[in-house]
Amino acid sequence: MSIGPMGIARRATISDVAREAGTGKTSVSRYLNGETNVLSSDLRARIEAAIKRLDYRPNQMARGLKRGRNRLVGLLVADITNPYTVGVLRGVEAACHALGLMPLVCNAANEVEMERRYLQLMTTYRVEGVIVNALGVEEETLRPVGEGGTPAVLVDRSIEGLSADMVGLDNGEAVAMGMRHLLEQGFDDIRFAVQPYESVSSRRLREAAFRAALEQAHALRGAGAEPLRGETMVLDLSDAEAVARTHEAVDRHLQEAGGRRVAYFAANGPVALSLALHLHARYGSRWQERVALMSIDDSEWAELIGVTAIRQPTYAIGYRAVEFLHERIEGGVEPAREAMLAGELVVRRSTAWREED
Amino acid sequence: MSIGPMGIARRATISDVAREAGTGKTSVSRYLNGETNVLSSDLRARIEAAIKRLDYRPNQMARGLKRGRNRLVGLLVADITNPYTVGVLRGVEAACHALGLMPLVCNAANEVEMERRYLQLMTTYRVEGVIVNALGVEEETLRPVGEGGTPAVLVDRSIEGLSADMVGLDNGEAVAMGMRHLLEQGFDDIRFAVQPYESVSSRRLREAAFRAALEQAHALRGAGAEPLRGETMVLDLSDAEAVARTHEAVDRHLQEAGGRRVAYFAANGPVALSLALHLHARYGSRWQERVALMSIDDSEWAELIGVTAIRQPTYAIGYRAVEFLHERIEGGVEPAREAMLAGELVVRRSTAWREED
DNA sequence: TTGTAAGCGTTATCAC
């Protein structure tokens, strides 16, 4: 690092290195890009020394400007506060690292407006591609990006009218697996709790799978069997009053159930947490004697209080998303693909335990 | 967006806009930079229209190259998996947004080697400053960066020999507050659980504050009083075997304590979680009848099972860090500052509840 | 094997 006027440090440039090594920029550039076979070992050594002496680091921005690729990929997430997101992020980072990419992480904090802004900001930095796990980006926001523009890969949720690679949980199988478990355990009163699901594909699929499983179970039981109760319950976490109302509905449900232990199947981690917090606040630390909670998304607290979960392969999802994106960046032109990764059922006390225990 | 050869989309450049608007690049640049007073309203309108028509977005990289500042700031975190980190991240993002900066988030996943690599990578992208919450970066890695080089702000922990702005929890007061509470509640057997603390300033300060509080309490009690037991217990989360050994030590401690309820004061969230998981696995869901857990760092699960916590103002910490950094970026030259933000005690059942309840 | 020169998309300098 050299010192410029006024004692302010200035980073060395490729020209500085060339001068220091007594050569031209071209050779230095060649050295940097590993075209080592075209360089005499003498020159190579001089360049190497000069670089070390000046503590030179090539400027990625300038490099990107010239080459048209700066190795930046954008990662837009709806909510970094959600452990699911963090898991995906870890996978994304690992894959980026392995592929020589640099992730630019943006958290929209559940604000649709933020999502749009960040997406714009990213294109401004000329990211080579984007990975999107968003709440409400619309097809039009991504369109210029999706077709011939910046490649995009969707995570967890597809966007209506946009055909892009997408990777996420195999929702249908995950919910079916959960329901199979619940029914095997003999639960006959099951509520499926989910955030408003019209506009988010993964939620929609999960809810549909829940109803499908329910109907199938009905059919199997036949006429004479004991009735099977099942219902979808919408929990809008973005609206405190709506949450309160839904919590009250839960209370009424438990009241009706009398002493009978009912099951709640949460469509994701945040929903499960909201439910658990309410139940704990309302019925004390022994609330699990009244309701069996089960959730898509595993978490620290699920293990801590013994709640059954369907663990999502978040790391793999993030990793795969980057792999997809990388292929597109390198010019892949296959039609849009979909990777649906399997969830893993982690059975804990909440559902293993029957009333008679 | 215009279409280049082979149908491949190419983003419009400033030259395209100039041509489309029938003017020169200079005027377009002026328009972009808000030097609107120097432009005739006619020209201004034409440029505006051209920009809209071409969906033009200035290239930040090129801009940065020319201006020498690209509005990128690096955020290096030790572990994105830690909720503390996520809290800080949110504050950082909000502040960056407010100040027109773009955070480049790097997660070192608890690997010291990664930290070094990412720090290098960031300088390669010519970030204007860095915010560092790292495990083991050494002073030398940051030195060129800290002095006259890229400004740096430290979060949660200082680095030996490096004088840089730093922001974090007021550790002394936080621990003192926690100890005051524990003693008031009548606990007389208190273990302070902390990760290896020699090399991480915040841990060291917390441990020291624990011992100080203990001694003070001893002094206050005088000779005739019942004995007060207190001990520091190191829990090395990076080493599974060490963790197991420490967990066993916990078991022995509980055994010795007989039926008496003892207190565990965890120096941070991950430590508290490790303890809670062990206790739950070992003593079942009613483990809190044997030990009162309290922790620096609040979390979802702490509320869910009623564990007392000292909440860190993570959002404010992140926000403040960016403010500090911004001042440096703008050329501030004050000596290194330190912001110690106050924690908040959140009392829950774990400590409010006495044995006789 | 090495170097010269043009150009990536901006902004800054200086003329008109």
Add this chain to the structure above:
DNA sequence: GTGATAACGCTTACAA
């Protein structure tokens, strides 16, 4: 008011 033109730090023909 406006617009050439020269950088910024790099890569890449093209020459030598």
